[in-house]
Structures are given as structure tokens and as C-alpha cells.
Amino acid sequence: MKAGLNQSTQLKQELKINPRLYQAMDLLYMPLLDLQQHLKQELLNNPFLDMVEPDDEDEEEGTEEPAAEQEQQEEQKEKDDEIDWEEILLDGFDTGGRREEHEEKEYYEPVTVDTRDLGDHLRDQITLLDLNPRQLMLADEFLGNINEDGYLDCPVEEIVASINDVVRASAEERDLDPDEAPVFTEAEANEMLRIVQSLDPPGVGARNLRECLMLQLRDAGLEHSVPYRLVRDCFDELIAHRWSEISKRFGIAPSDVQRAADEIAKLDPKPGLLYSAGTDNYIIPDLIVDKIDQRYHVFLNDANLPRLKLSKAYQEIARDKKKFDGESKEFISSKLNSANWMIQAIEQRRQTMLKVMNYIVDRQRDFFEKGVQFLKPLTLREVAEVINMHESTVSRVTNEKFVQTPRGVLPLKFFFSSGLSTTDGEDVSARGIKDQIQKLVQGEDSKNPLTDQAIVNILKKGGVNIARRTVAKYRDQLGVLSARMRKRV
Known part of the structure; x- marks a missing residue:
């Protein structure tokens, strides 16, 4: 072709x-x-x-003013x-003409004023400490790596490597040997981490939830208490609510384990949010x-x-x-x-x-x-x-x-919302079912919490046809733990 x-x-x-x-x-x-x-x-x-x-609206509704006089005023x-x-209008259209000032002005959206956040709160405390310029430089590097929840996002080793790169680059700019630059050691970084973790709010600078809870308990003077020992030595079992296993391991009554867990539950898992700059x-x-x-x-x-x-x-x-x-x-x-x-x-x-x-x-x-x-x-x-x-x-x-x-x-x-059928043929909203599940859980016996199947049976007695997996899904959406996790001793 x-x-x-x-x-x-x-x-x-x-x-x-x-x-x-x-x-x-x-x-x-x-x-x-x-x-x-x-x-x-x-x-x-x-x-x-x-x-x-408002005057225009009054005119539309009519007034008692004489018609001739009103018409004359309007004209x-x-x-x-x-x-x-x-x-x-004509001045604005003429070539080389100038529009009035009110037509030239730009429209500005009102904005909220700047607020202080967690970083500002921590820097204020750092300036009050007796630190030398070298320590202040390291402290600023640490604060820059703390997220709004209050946790240290970056490993200490990476923080040291990052700030040392800056130190070596500064040495090169001054024609010095980079190998002889005054780099930071890991010991200095660990000491600075200790200083940062001593700041307010308690728990700030932690690298994980376990360390955050330990810092808060230590700040409260509970370093030798049962809650501190549980967080330090058996955190996984504590999260899984294995009260009997913890009881046998430490030789204390299950009720004491439960009370210690209740005290731990009162701690703040995200201490930095207290100072977050939320809109x-x-x-x-x-x-x-x-x-x-x-x-x-x-x-x-x-x-x-x-x-x-x-x-x-x-x-x-x-x-x-x-x-x-x-x-x-x-x-x-x-x-x-x-x-x-x-x-x-x-x-x-x-x-x-x-x-x-x-x-x-x-x-x-x-x-x-x-x-x-x-x-x-x-x-x-x-x-x-x-x-x-x-x-x-x-x-x-x-x-x-x-x-x-x-x-x-x-x-x-x-x-x-979606719906479920009832035994009498009517439909009921999924949101209404969630509300019923929430109330059933709130009114249950904490020593014998309702299982998903028990909730299914109760709802069926009320005329609602629902599967156990649907109850489990709605319970998860409500943030309600499983029956085993809700059980108290």
C-alpha cells in the first residue's frame, strides 16, 4: 500500500x-x-x-407611603x-481608563491565626536547659524527628548519621579534613534522647508504645510498681488480656493483674496530641x-x-x-x-x-x-x-x-444506611442494629460478656435476622473488643 x-x-x-x-x-x-x-x-x-x-424586602411587601410620593422617590x-x-462603568471600559478602587481590590479569605504546636512546646523547654551549642544542635535534630503523636519517628542511629553528614559538609566548606570533623557519637545521642524523654508531656520522645507507657509510669513515680513490671516484662501478654498467664508468671492474683491493667489503661498512648495544632x-x-x-x-x-x-x-x-x-x-x-x-x-x-x-x-x-x-x-x-x-x-x-x-x-x-430484614417482613437500618449491639455490650455482665453468637440469639428474639459474622463486623466498626478481651476477673 x-x-x-x-x-x-x-x-x-x-x-x-x-x-x-x-x-x-x-x-x-x-x-x-x-x-x-x-x-x-x-x-x-x-x-x-x-x-x-431589608429595605427592598419591605418595599416588595408594600408600605403605607402614598403611591405617588413613593414612585417619585424611587425614580x-x-x-x-x-x-x-x-x-x-464607562470609565472602566474606556481605553486607558481606570476602574474605581473598589473594583481593583482583591478578595482575601479570612484565615485562622497561627497556633503553637508540640514542637514549639518542646523547644521552649530546651531553651530553659543548661545546654551548650553542640547539645542544642543535637536536640534540634531530635525534635525535628518527633511526630505530632509525640513519638520519635527515626532511629537514633539514623539521627546520628544525618547530623554527622551536616558536620562533615560544614568542615569541607571551611577547607578542613572531614575525617577530623567533630562528629557526634552514639553515646551523645543516647544522652540527648534521655533529656528529650524527660520533657513535658510525659512519654514524649518514646520509640514505641511500650516505652511511652514506661516513661509515663516512671514520671508518676511508679517505677517499682506492678503496672510498670507488667509493661516492661510481659507487654504482649498484657495486650492480649492473658490475665491467668500473667498471674502464674508473677505469682500474683488475677484480680491484681486486672487492677494493674486498669491503671495502665488510664495512661495516654499519644501524649503529643495534647499540644497538636489542630484546626x-x-x-x-x-x-x-x-x-x-x-x-x-x-x-x-x-x-x-x-x-x-x-x-x-x-x-x-x-x-x-x-x-x-x-x-x-x-x-x-x-x-x-x-x-x-x-x-x-x-x-x-x-x-x-x-x-x-x-x-x-x-x-x-x-x-x-x-x-x-x-x-x-x-x-x-x-x-x-x-x-x-x-x-x-x-x-x-x-x-x-x-x-x-x-x-x-x-x-x-x-x-x-443498608438494611436487614425482620421476622415480620419489615426492614431495619444497620445503624439501628449497631445501636442495639452497643447497648447490649454496655449492659452486659463484665465477668460473663456476651459472645457474638449470644448477641445474634438476642437480636433474633427481637425479630432481627442477622448472621454472626455481621455482628462481628458491626462490633469492630463500633470499636468493641471481642468477648474474651472484654472479660474481667
Whole structure:
């Protein structure tokens, strides 16, 4: 076959999503605080958008002011606005013109102030110690390898090797023999580790959990106690709750082993988190469910959300098409269409959220009346089919959204879970089953804890068909240990 170039025509269909559709999906996804910031940004960027002021709402509802006088005032106000805004708008479009200062300013997001963390806390203590420059250099290397849990992430040997590389490189820069550089010894590093482990909080600088607990017991003056001996000499058996084996090994009563284990359980396995620089997470509910006259009503918690309208002044300017052409005309058309679309998209978001939450309230009425054990199974697909929307739309509406209810502030995802069948043919939510398992474990006899099979039998008596492996899975998700691990002597 002869190689060459040729041209041909072809027809094909392609599915392209409108960029505004992406924006609409983003608006559905945004929690209340994010949406509030987004709308404020839009108000700054789009001159055709304006905020609905309380005075505007009063005017819409009607006032007792004489109609002629009110109309005259409105015309005067619009005239003033038109003069001011036209000057700003035209100056911005003229070649070489200058926009007003308020249009040039950038929008800055408010940020939280910097907070102190564990490293700052430890360095403050190091500066109070009588250490020479060489020791301070080694101490800084150790502190740089302590994670936010308070543990030393790097072996001592690697810390020594790392800092010695720096020492040798410094010697080369000063034209000295690297082999004669004053490198750090492992003995110096071990002594510095001892100093770091003596700092507050107790347990900091430990290389593993066992050492962390021993440091805390030593700091409390319990170095010769039974708990210290158990952690030091039989840590694996202690974790496995082998009370009888430990009792025989140390010649003490099983009850004494149990009491020692209880004291160890009070220690902090992650002491560094006390000084971690965690961010503050504030939850503002997007929706409110309130019971009024024996009926549940759904409201949007959007009182602080900017309400948008089209700017009358800019609309009047846009109508005079003779003043604008080229880039000016394109700018006006783009911004006006964007403003109209934004107002419609916000309203669509409101209606979608209300539809989803109203169905959830109708479906989960027993939960609101009686509690979590009466929560019914619910899926995104079920909601999507009822409100005639796509499942992905419902997922965006419920993601990272919270609702204030008579039973507390809950994430919308709380109401969605798989279900199990009961003996009478009804369905019960997996979340409700977990709550029952939690209460059964809390009320059990600690000397004879309930096994997974015993929990299965109790639930079956209550009409719930469930497998033992499902109980074990739910128990693990709740963070509940097995019956053998929960048993006390």
C-alpha cells in the first residue's frame, strides 16, 4: 500500500457538558459556609449582581407611603444610581481608563491565626536547659524527628548519621579534613534522647508504645510498681488480656493483674496530641427540622446567606446598546447572563435540598419520634427515584451537609444506611442494629460478656435476622473488643 496524505469528512456525536452545569454541581456540593464565601466573591466580581437589602424586602411587601410620593422617590433614587454607576462603568471600559478602587481590590479569605504546636512546646523547654551549642544542635535534630503523636519517628542511629553528614559538609566548606570533623557519637545521642524523654508531656520522645507507657509510669513515680513490671516484662501478654498467664508468671492474683491493667489503661498512648495544632471545625447546619403542631417542618438555614438580585442601575445601562460595542458589549452580555444564571442556580439548589430533606423526614419519622433504633434503611437511589433526580445529584446534596433536628445536629449521611430484614417482613437500618449491639455490650455482665453468637440469639428474639459474622463486623466498626478481651476477673 502506498503511503500518503488524504482528507475525509466524518460525522460523529459527542457529549459535552456545559461549564455552567459543572458550576451548578459545585453549588450543590458546597456546605453553607463555603457557599456564603462563594456568593460574596461573585458579588465582587459581577457588577450585575446586587444584594437584596431589608429595605427592598419591605418595599416588595408594600408600605403605607402614598403611591405617588413613593414612585417619585424611587425614580429619583434610580436616576442618582444611574448617574453614579454609568460613570463608573464607562470609565472602566474606556481605553486607558481606570476602574474605581473598589473594583481593583482583591478578595482575601479570612484565615485562622497561627497556633503553637508540640514542637514549639518542646523547644521552649530546651531553651530553659543548661545546654551548650553542640547539645542544642543535637536536640534540634531530635525534635525535628518527633511526630505530632509525640513519638520519635527515626532511629537514633539514623539521627546520628544525618547530623554527622551536616558536620562533615560544614568542615569541607571551611577547607578542613572531614575525617577530623567533630562528629557526634552514639553515646551523645543516647544522652540527648534521655533529656528529650524527660520533657513535658510525659512519654514524649518514646520509640514505641511500650516505652511511652514506661516513661509515663516512671514520671508518676511508679517505677517499682506492678503496672510498670507488667509493661516492661510481659507487654504482649498484657495486650492480649492473658490475665491467668500473667498471674502464674508473677505469682500474683488475677484480680491484681486486672487492677494493674486498669491503671495502665488510664495512661495516654499519644501524649503529643495534647499540644497538636489542630484546626477548629465549626458546624453550621444547612437545614433545620422542627416539630410544629405535631408535624415536622423543614427549613433552610440560609438567613446569613446573601440574597441576590439583578442590579437595576446596571440593567438600565445595558439597555442603551449604542454606548457599547466590541469588548464592552461582550463583557456586559457575559456578566448579565452569568448573573441571571447564578440567581436561578441558587434557587434550584434551595429547592433540591428541600425536596431531599422533606423525603428523608417522611421516611425516617419513626426515628424522630422514637430514636435511632427505629431508623429505617435508606439509599441514595431510593431518594433519587422519588424526587425524580439523578443519584449523583442526591449524593452532592447530602455530602458534608448537616441538619439541626430535635435529636441533635446530624450529618445528612446519617440517615442513609443498608438494611436487614425482620421476622415480620419489615426492614431495619444497620445503624439501628449497631445501636442495639452497643447497648447490649454496655449492659452486659463484665465477668460473663456476651459472645457474638449470644448477641445474634438476642437480636433474633427481637425479630432481627442477622448472621454472626455481621455482628462481628458491626462490633469492630463500633470499636468493641471481642468477648474474651472484654472479660474481667
